[in-house]
Amino acid sequence: MGKRPSLIKAALDRLDGLMAIGESRFAAKVVAHRQDPSLWSFSTGRIHSYVTRDIYQQHVLAFLNWCRAEEGLRELPLIDARANELATGYLSMRLAQGQSAYTLQAVRSALRLFFGTRELAAEVRLPLRRREAITHSRGPAIRDADFQPANWASLIGFLQVTGLRRSEITVLRVRDVHLTIEGRAEVTVHTGKGGRPRTVLARPGQEEAVMGVIRNRLADERVFARIPSHLDVHASRRAFAQGLYQDLSGRPLPPAAGRLRRADYDLASVRIVSGMLGHDRADVVLRHYLR
Numbered sequence: 001m002g003k004r005p006s007l008i009k010a011a012l013d014r015l016d017g018l019m020a021i022g023e024s025r026f027a028a029k030v031v032a033h034r035q036d037p038s039l040w041s042f043s044t045g046r047i048h049s050y051v052t053r054d055i056y057q058q059h060v061l062a063f064l065n066w067c068r069a070e071e072g073l074r075e076l077p078l079i080d081a082r083a084n085e086l087a088t089g090y091l092s093m094r095l096a097q098g099q100s101a102y103t104l105q106a107v108r109s110a111l112r113l114f115f116g117t118r119e120l121a122a123e124v125r126l127p128l129r130r131r132e133a134i135t136h137s138r139g140p141a142i143r144d145a146d147f148q149p150a151n152w153a154s155l156i157g158f159l160q161v162t163g164l165r166r167s168e169i170t171v172l173r174v175r176d177v178h179l180t181i182e183g184r185a186e187v188t189v190h191t192g193k194g195g196r197p198r199t200v201l202a203r204p205g206q207e208e209a210v211m212g213v214i215r216n217r218l219a220d221e222r223v224f225a226r227i228p229s230h231l232d233v234h235a236s237r238r239a240f241a242q243g244l245y246q247d248l249s250g251r252p253l254p255p256a257a258g259r260l261r262r263a264d265y266d267l268a269s270v271r272i273v274s275g276m277l278g279h280d281r282a283d284v285v286l287r288h289y290l291r
Contacts, residue, residue, distance in 0.1 A: 163240030
């Protein structure tokens, strides 16, 4: 009989088995919504990106190390048998420590996927995620001190008028950027979030910020050969979203504080911005980008 793998090795093997790189989560979601239009939360039970794998793996291994330290459990089958009990205790502990709603929900999502049950630790009532608690790209950060924007003006200008993600701008090729018949700069994103492609129209009147960086270059070249690690790409996405919303609606941004009323924003413009960002969810745009 072969030696049973260590706890961590068994966990990594299970995570490897959950990988679905190259399989479109979006396509699976479309099929699921056709079967049940009321479906809101959706999971394929697989991991579709390396970023998600890294995050989930950190949470899962932290949990397993806790099980080993607190309960003396050193084999995955023993933890599987007590998964709900242990996950409930672990989340309750982290909740008592005052960890953020975003972190706690990420931990629970990782554990639910790892153990293959969407009801895991359902009795733990996690705090709601509130817009006021979001600090990402909403002020100066330590990394800003090591970044010189003037050295990356063309890259920042491109991002602020197209709103691409870091993963999208990293693989963008010259052939993916072109002018429409109407003279608008257009970018084709082949590998958006969840494997979903989309076409992004640059903000009107900003065509030179896009077309200027590809002029007289080969089609197969990457538009930007290097993306600095200290560049806050999400801040540029917010700038794009806010500028495009005001271009489309002719209205000021929704109020930054207080309860948002339907009269406070133009829903049609929000939906267009959402599509350009690759989200297709108005609530995400209103919470994370426009306020």
